Amino acid sequence: MNNNNIYAVIVAGGQGTRMGTAMPKQFLELEGKPVLHHTLQAFIDALPGVHLILVLPAHQVSYAQMVLQTFPARIDLTIVTGGETRFHSVKNGLQGIPEDGIILVHDGVRPLVTPALIQRCYRQAVEKGSAIPAIPVTDSMRLINDEGSEPVDRSQLRIIQTPQTFRASVLLPAFDQPYSEGFTDEATVVEAYGDEVFLTEGERSNLKITTPEDMMIAAALLRAREIS
Numbered sequence: 670m671n672n673n674n675i676y677a678v679i680v681a682g683g684q685g686t687r688m689g690t691a692m693p694k695q696f697l698e699l700e701g702k703p704v705l706h707h708t709l710q711a712f713i714d715a716l717p718g719v720h721l722i723l724v725l726p727a728h729q730v731s732y733a734q735m736v737l738q739t740f741p742a743r744i745d746l747t748i749v750t751g752g753e754t755r756f757h758s759v760k761n762g763l764q765g766i767p768e769d770g771i772i773l774v775h776d777g778v779r780p781l782v783t784p785a786l787i788q789r790c791y792r793q794a795v796e797k798g799s800a801i802p803a804i805p806v807t808d809s810m811r812l813i814n815d816e817g818s819e820p821v822d823r824s825q826l827r828i829i830q831t832p833q834t835f836r837a838s839v840l841l842p843a844f845d846q847p848y849s850e851g852f853t854d855e856a857t858v859v860e861a862y863g864d865e866v867f868l869t870e871g872e873r874s875n876l877k878i879t880t881p882e883d884m885m886i887a888a889a890l891l892r893a894r895e896i897s
Contacts, residue, residue, distance in 0.1 A: 674770040675791065676720045677712045677832070678762040681705060681729075681777025682751050694878055695777045696732050700891045704878060706739045707780035707891070712773070713744060715784030716791065721746045723777070724762040756852045760844045768838045771795060774855050775832035778878040781890055782832065786872050790834035793869050800834040801856045802871030803827035829854060830871040839864055 681695040690697060695705045705723070712719050725733060727750045737746065751758035759774055766772060771794055775782065786802060793800035806828060810821040833855040840855065843862035852858045856866045874890050876883060 673718060673720075674767070675716050675718070675773070676722060676766050676770055676837075677716070677773045677775060678722045678724060678759060679705070679708060679712075679775050679777045680724045680751070680755060680758050680762065681708075682724070682726055682755070682758055693729055693732065696729075696735060697884065699780060699878075699884065700888055702739050703736050704780045704887075705736045705777050708775065708777050708782065709736070709740075709744065709746070711780070711782050711784060712775070712787060715787035719745070722749055722762045723747070724749045724751045724758045726751050754848065754852075755854070756844075756848050756858065759855065763841060763844055766837055766841065768841055770837040771834065772837050772840050773832035773834045774840075776877055779831060779875055780878065781872075781887055782875050783872060786875060787832060789869055790832050793867065794834040794836055797867045798836050798839045798864070799856070799859065799866045800869045801866050802830040802832070802875070803868045804830065804871040804873055827868065828871075829856065830875050830877075835859065 696703050699707060709721060712721060721744065723733065723746055725748060730748060730750065733748050749762050752761050763772070771791060773787065773790060790800040790802060804827065806823040806826040810823050810826060811818040812821050835855070839859060843859045843864065846862055849861060851861065859866055876886065878884055878887055
């Protein structure tokens with residue numbers, strides 16, 4: 670693979686509100702290192718030579734130095750200021766990426782993503798144009814309506830994860846369209862532009878850290894990986 674043409678846009682705009690901490694959750698310590706360190710390291714391990722683009726709110730840019738200091742050597746990292754919404758933050762991170770590249774967009778607070786998943790998304794995006802990791806729903810689901818609620822066939826549902834991965838020629842023009850409130854992730858942006866997106870198998874351990882309980886689970890999973 671030509672890693673000189675691979676770009677990972679890591680979006681980290683959390684405020685830590687649900688964590689109940691003053692420190693934004695992407696900078697909290699997880700097994701001795703910031704959450705973002707683990708996230709960035711996964712991409713470095715999976716795709717050596719990948720261009721890392723870290724998107725942060727303007728008032729959090731100064732925290733980035735804390736993360737960089739946890740790496741023993743210099744890493745290829747560009748820091749970009751985010752925007753009003755996730756769409757605008759990702760759009761800022763895409764600036765300057767060539768159209769012949771492959772782009773992986775990932776949540777900064779998914780630090781347990783494995784190199785295997787990253788590589789699987791990359792390979793499928795090269796082949797099909799996109800790769801959206803997804804996992805089956807295991808809980809029973811109900812749809813709320815005016816009459817109350819009704820059961821939903823969970824076999825038809827999937828939980829969407831990141832890194833959402835695309836050929837740059839697919840993703841870049843999609844982000845040139847006007848913003849819509851329906852843009853909840855990169856896949857919805859690409860679909861609104863008229864392109865089909867393709868799912869790939871995600872990982873149940875690829876959790877998004879939102880609450881203190883998530884931090885506890887992530888720490889336990891990291892320790893288990895070190896033992897195995």
